[in-house]
Amino acid sequence: MAAHRYWLATLAVIVVAAFVHGPAVAADEGLAAWAKVNEVFSHPRCANCHVGADNLPIWSGPHYGSQPRPHGMHVDAGASRIGAENGLLCMSCHGPRNAEANHGPPGAHAWLLAPVSMQWSGRSSAEICAQIKDPQRNGGRALAEIADHVEHDALVGWGWAPGGDREAAPYSAVQAAGFLREWAGHGAPCPSP
Numbered sequence: 001m002a003a004h005r006y007w008l009a010t011l012a013v014i015v016v017a018a019f020v021h022g023p024a025v026a027a028d029e030g031l032a033a034w035a036k037v038n039e040v041f042s043h044p045r046c047a048n049c050h051v052g053a054d055n056l057p058i059w060s061g062p063h064y065g066s067q068p069r070p071h072g073m074h075v076d077a078g079a080s081r082i083g084a085e086n087g088l089l090c091m092s093c094h095g096p097r098n099a100e101a102n103h104g105p106p107g108a109h110a111w112l113l114a115p116v117s118m119q120w121s122g123r124s125s126a127e128i129c130a131q132i133k134d135p136q137r138n139g140g141r142a143l144a145e146i147a148d149h150v151e152h153d154a155l156v157g158w159g160w161a162p163g164g165d166r167e168a169a170p171y172s173a174v175q176a177a178g179f180l181r182e183w184a185g186h187g188a189p190c191p192s193p
């Protein structure tokens with residue numbers, strides 16, 4: 001009888017441990033995948049375009065010197081995010097391809113700033129994580145669509161082929177999309193603020 005009770009207790013411990021352990025491990029793996037996503041999103045090649053309501057693109061990263069600063073030449077993207085308000089469109093300098101000269105304008109299909117709701121520059125990993133899951137702020141995308149966007153979008157792709165001596169974003173488009181899918185598959189956990 002005593003032995004019987006012992007085995008029942010052991011079984012209970014195993015069952016409880018499996019329940020507690022399962023989601024905790026999933027959360028750890030999800031958070032590890034998110035950390036890699038955040039490494040990409042917060043990299044200058046991405047964050048320089050994902051800026052806030054001041055509508056100023058950023059020049060930052062090793063190629064631009066030690067201090068991040070607003071885009072030179074008084075470029076102001078305006079609420080249009082393409083510079084329509086002040087008559088100096090992004091596309092008048094940023095063509096469909098990177099300029100050959102090292103500090104020449106980089107290029108990709110239809111160059112413009114990301115919407116204000118998609119600001120990442122100056123934001124923490126927890127903040128970016130929360131907004132990327134929010135359809136009100138991510139362009140109405142499901143998480144699978146975010147991963148597809150990262151894998152296939154031309155402006156995102158530029159981050160891995162930025163031209164000149166600019167440092168490319170870490171990993172690759174395919175790997176970054178993979179981290180997003182892994183994160184989503186583990187319940188898309190966010191780090192605590």
Ligand code: HEC
Nearest residue numbers: 045048049057075076077082083090093103104105112113
């Ligand atoms: C007068 C020409 C000109 C206009 C207009 C212009 N840019 Fe640029 N932009 C440049 C040049 C040149 C560089 C690269 C400078 C360097 O490498 O030192 C650049 C770099 C950038 C970068 C940095 C990319 C990186 O390496 O991370 C961003 C972001 C950017 N521009 C956004 C914009 C946006 C958005 C607009 C429109 C609102 C715009 N630019 C309008 C000339 C221009």
Ligand code: HEC
Nearest residue numbers: 045046049112113114115118132137138139155156159169
């Ligand atoms: C030249 C500016 C520019 C650069 C560089 C850029 N983006 Fe964006 N990004 C945009 C614009 C514009 C949108 C809005 C497109 C839309 O919603 O269809 C956007 C939207 C997104 C979205 C949609 C969801 C959301 O909440 O933001 C993701 C994800 C994204 N970008 C990832 C990246 C990554 C990763 C990089 C760097 C490897 C990057 N972007 C570099 C301009 C840029």
